[in-house]
Amino acid sequence: MLKEIKLPEPEVSGNSTIEEILAKRRSVRSYSDTTLSLKDMSQLLWAAQGVTSDIGFRTAPSAGALYPLEVYLVAGNVDGLNSGVYQYLPDSHSVVPIIEGDIREEMSSAALSQLHIRDCAASIVFAANHLRITLKYGERGIRYVNIEIGHAAQNVCLQGVALGIGTCAVGAFDDEKIGQVLNLPDGERALYMLSLGYV
Ligand SMILES: Cc1cc2nc3c(=O)[nH]c(=O)nc-3n(C[C@H](O)[C@H](O)[C@H](O)COP(=O)(O)O)c2cc1C
Numbered sequence: 009m010l011k012e013i014k015l016p017e018p019e020v021s022g023n024s025t026i027e028e029i030l031a032k033r034r035s036v037r038s039y040s041d042t043t044l045s046l047k048d049m050s051q052l053l054w055a056a057q058g059v060t061s062d063i064g065f066r067t068a069p070s071a072g073a074l075y076p077l078e079v080y081l082v083a084g085n086v087d088g089l090n091s092g093v094y095q096y097l098p099d100s101h102s103v104v105p106i107i108e109g110d111i112r113e114e115m116s117s118a119a120l121s122q123l124h125i126r127d128c129a130a131s132i133v134f135a136a137n138h139l140r141i142t143l144k145y146g147e148r149g150i151r152y153v154n155i156e157i158g159h160a161a162q163n164v165c166l167q168g169v170a171l172g173i174g175t176c177a178v179g180a181f182d183d184e185k186i187g188q189v190l191n192l193p194d195g196e197r198a199l200y201m202l203s204l205g206y207v
Pocket of ligand 1: 033034035036037122176177178179180181
């Protein structure tokens with residue numbers, strides 16, 4: 009049994025307005041070397057898919073509340089987390105280690121050698137299990153997955169602005185290679201990534 013690591017409780021209030029955050033959001037591809045605090049990492053994962061209701065609804069909308077997304081954290085320089093890959097578990101707001109060791113270099117090379125993926129403190133990878141949604145919605149479920157990922161990723165980008173954390177969306181990568189590097193289970197596909205670190 010892999011050990012779950014409970015994350016700090018997320019904040020549900022802050023000092024910036026949504027308008028200020030929207031006006032400031034920009035893709036950032038150059039990060040400081042400062043170690044990302046576990047509290048901030050926790051907040052970003054919560055923004056992505058945190059549970060915000062008694063019946064399990066989350067920060068991002070999901071067609072039919074079927075939640076086909078899986079969120080992985082590729083940690084390189086995060087306080088309290090060894091370098092490696094972790095899966096985020098929304099229900100318990102915790103992460104579980106999947107792979108040990110720093111794989112940022114491999115992630116970068118699977119993403120057309122984009123350097124910000126090697127040099128970031130961490131990245132968040134959104135994968136999907138399409139069957140969870142196509143069983144109900146057929147082919148249209150694929151569209152729903154792509155839309156939902158956009159919602160979840162934007163949440164992280166905006167939360168990042170509020171915390172002084174830069175993010176960059178990454179769609180340019182070799183799907184198969186990323187799947188291998190992350191050792192994704194059958195039926196799951198990596199679709200989108202965000203590199204991140206303090207500005
Ligand atoms: C679906 C998608 C894929 C993207 N893929 C990449 C990428 O692989 N690498 C990268 O550096 N930026 C990527 N970007 C970021 C865009 O280059 C960026 O959003 C655009 O230049 C506008 O800049 P802004 O985000 O600062 O407003 C992607 C953005 C989106 C929405």
